[in-house]
Structure formats: C-alpha cells, structure tokens
Amino acid sequence: MNIEAVKAIYRFEMARARRTVFQSIVSPVISTALYFIVFGSAIGSRITEIEGISYGSFIVPGLIMLMVLTQSIANASFGIYFPKFTGTIYEILSAPISPFEIVVGYVGAAATKSLVLGLIILATAHLFVPLQILHPFWMLGFLVLTCITFSLFGFIIGIWADGFEKLQIIPLLVITPLVFLGGTFYSISMLPPFWQTVSLFNPVVYLVSGFRWSFFEMADVNVWLSLGMIGFFLTLCMATIWWIFHTGYEIKD
C-alpha cells in the first residue's frame, strides 16, 4: 500500500477545501439556515406536529442528507474531474499507486469534507430547533456511509464527465429531484397510497428514513432495509469504479 500517495492526495484535496472555505462550508450552511427559516419557522409554524415531532425538528435529518448528498457528489466529482480537465491526471496515472489507493485518497477527502459539513449543519440546526438524537451511533453510521457512498458516486461522475455541463447534469437533473421527492421535507406516509408505492423506488427515501429513525425512532421503511439499501448502493459504486480502472474507461488510451 502506497500510504504516502494516499496521504498526498488526501492532503491536496483538503487543502483545496480550506482555500475555498466559503464555497465548501459557508455556502451550504447558509443555504441550510435559509431552509430552516423558510420551512421551519415561516411555513413550519403553520404545520402541525408529525408523530409528536415539531416540523422544524422533523426536517433536520432530511436537510442534512440533502446537503451531504449533494456536497459529496460535488466534492468528489470535481476532485477527479479537475485533474482531467487540466491534464495533471497524467501524474496520478503514472505514479506507483493502485486504483484502490487513488479512490481512497479522493473519496476519503470528499467524504471527510461532507462529514464535517453534515456535523456543522447539525450544530447549526441546534440554534434553530430543539433536537434529540436517540441513536447517535446509528446516526453517525448512516452519515459516514452516505458520505462515502455518494462520494464514490461523485467520483464516477467525475470520471465520466468530459465537460463541466456533464459534471452538473446528474446532480441537478437526477439527484436534486430524488432528494426533494425522497421525504426530505415530509414523511411519505403523508402521501396517497399510489405515490407512497412510487416513492419506494426512490433510493433516497431509504437514506432519509434510516437517518431520521436514528434521531426520532420514526421511519418510513424498516431501518435494516435502509442500511441494506446504502450497502447495496455502496457495493454498486465500488464495482463500477473497479470496472473503470480495469478497462481504463475515460482515463487511459
């Protein structure tokens, strides 16, 4: 294992986050605060409690997931796309480093950034609404797994993209709608039966549900099913990345 190389990539990516702290941390935190003000205070005050939880508190896990999902994808996809764009990818490909180590470096850094962001948003949420975390280890587990899984997914998008438009297209046209329709701001039990069934095809429902359960013991689907879905998506992303490096897809002649 080329530990020095993994450390070099990790440090390099984290240094970029520190240079762009407004974009990486401040901007998502402000966005989340706006969601709390609009949905939690302005609209939320007119919504009755959901299974004994105030609406403002109810949306906290969903909002954290929203930010963690989108930022994991953005961080990881940009991290690997930028060297492709500038041509400095030659260094990575010619270094004595295995595909696994490359992924650990880039995805590790992207997941770390998202994890830090998720915890900052959680702390910010405390300023707006009362919060309880009934299962803190489950909460942390879901958060870490989601950060890793979606950073892997972002890494795949970064490899696949051959322009900035492609880099944005999946997060904007696929991920954002899935997150908004995945129970971020509501429980799917509030939907008519037909739409409840349709929602079960949205993988984000399982993430938000499991994460929300760790806070309030309130879930749309069984928590083990949520965990299984994250595990399945994680495996799928890892298999895709293995195939990318095995075939050299979009990175090697």
Next chain:
Amino acid sequence: MQKKNTNRSVIQIENLSKSYPPDFKALNKINLQIKHGEIFALLGPNGAGKTTLISIIYGITNPTSGRVLVNGKNIISDFRATRAIIGLVPQELTTDAFETVWDTVSFTRGLFGKSRKPSHIEKILRQLTLWDKKDDKIMTLSGGMKRRVLIAKALSHEPDILFLDEPTAGVDVELRKDMWEIVRGLQKTGVTIILTTHYIDEAEEMADRIGIINKGELILVEEKATLMKKLGKKQLALELQSTLQKVPEQLKKYQLDLVNDGNCLIYTYDTKAKHTGITALLSELSDAGIKFKDLNTSKSSLEDIFVNLVKETT
C-alpha cells in the same frame, strides 16, 4: 557521488505495438534497449509515435501487444516498482493553477511514495532557480517557469530514469541552455535520460545514442558518434579566383558541383573511405590551371541525416 555508465539495460522494449481503431498503428513491433546512465534521444516527425511510446512506458497508455521491462520488471504486473523510479516531464504545460510551487512539487513526491523531505525539494528548487517563486501560485508564473516546475516535479522523487518529452519546446535560449546543464548534471549522478525532441541540435548536443522513429516504426538506433560517422558526409568547398562556366571534362570523375554563379566548387566525399581523393583533386585542379583563393570543409549535421532517413522511409 557520481555513478559510472554501464551497458546494463534499464529499459527493454520487446515487440511493442499500439493500435487504435479502426486500423491505425501508432507503434509497430518496437524493439529497443535503453542503457543505464545514457542520454537517449528519440527523434521523429510529428505523429511518429514518440509520445505514444513513452506514454506506454510510464503507464498512461495501454499497449496492444508486446512488453516493456524496467530494471527487469514488467511495467504492468510490477507497476509499483517500475513507476517509482521513473520521472516524467510532459510535453504540454500541464500544471495546477492555484497551487504554490512548493505544494505541487511536494505533492508529486508524495504520490511517488516518498515521505516528505523539504531539504530535497529545496535543493531542486534552487537548482532550477525556482526558490524565489516557491510560494507563488503556478498560474502567476511565465511559461518558462512553468516548464521548470514540471522538471522539479519530475525530479521530486529522485528518479533513476527521467523522460523528457519535448522539454525545450517553446522555451527561450537561456532556459534551454540551463536545462541542458541540468540534464548533464543528472546524467553524472547516474540518471538515465530519454529525450524526445524536435530540436535536432538538442539531440546532437546532448545525446549518447539516437533513435529515429517514423510512422510507428523504429527505423534506426545508433550511437550518435557512429551515426554521424556512418551517415555523415563531408564537403570541401573551394572558392575560385576566377569564375568557371562549367566543370572541366577531366574533373568530371570527382562529381563536383559548381555553385555560387561559378565561383565555388563543392566536392562531397566519404569520411569512411581510405582515400578521400582530396589530394588528387587538388593536384588535378592545379594541372587544369584552376586557382582558388580559399577552401573550407563542413560536415553534415544530424538534421541532414534525420531528414534523409525520414525521407527514405516515407
């Protein structure tokens, strides 16, 4: 400490081919050995396959067939060992924009598995006159300085083999000479250098051996001195005291060229020949009453040899 050149091969290329669909052969069964401690110049016109060849050796391009061994180890099955000792200066100025010089050079060292060694990075930056720029962002540097940064990155992990892909393309004369000095210095420490270049004078100045590649085929590999001797021609130019209308009949056997409006006779001869014919020619010129006011000899350059060879294979 200086290391002596040996005849040990550090790179062995065996039947290496690279094809692109539908039927373009970028490289066709290349066989080549690079000796330890030498400077090997790979010459060829645009699109000849130079960059493809070295890209395969350092792992950016997958070969279609054949194999490459570095220090006896396969570049694919034993990529960690082989890549760890190779440094590369790419043709394009591909650098980070927002990083500082120090950070980007340190990053490369880490990528190649070496722990931090600020003293080594400092030594390289000073050697390349980059020390004053160490905290500058790369995007603020000139093209020449960026080229130096690429060299610093390639040397950051103390490689035994250094690839320089068109290293002096677009750099000024001063930097070019500096780089030649650096390359010579590296060779003295035992580093093997493989150079691709368009500047034939660069190869003539620097290389121990020369390979010429055209249309994906290695058409010649030779010691530079031997090549110059074997394929080089010498010319004797005689500046005449009075103008000649044509070469006299008795001198036709020397295949002289009358140039410069009849004021200069050119005699081309083979340097390898036991008798060059110069003495006889001068004697016969005297007999024919042709007087000259000056004479000089010139040797064909590597460029002439290269152009002729490439023409022959086209």
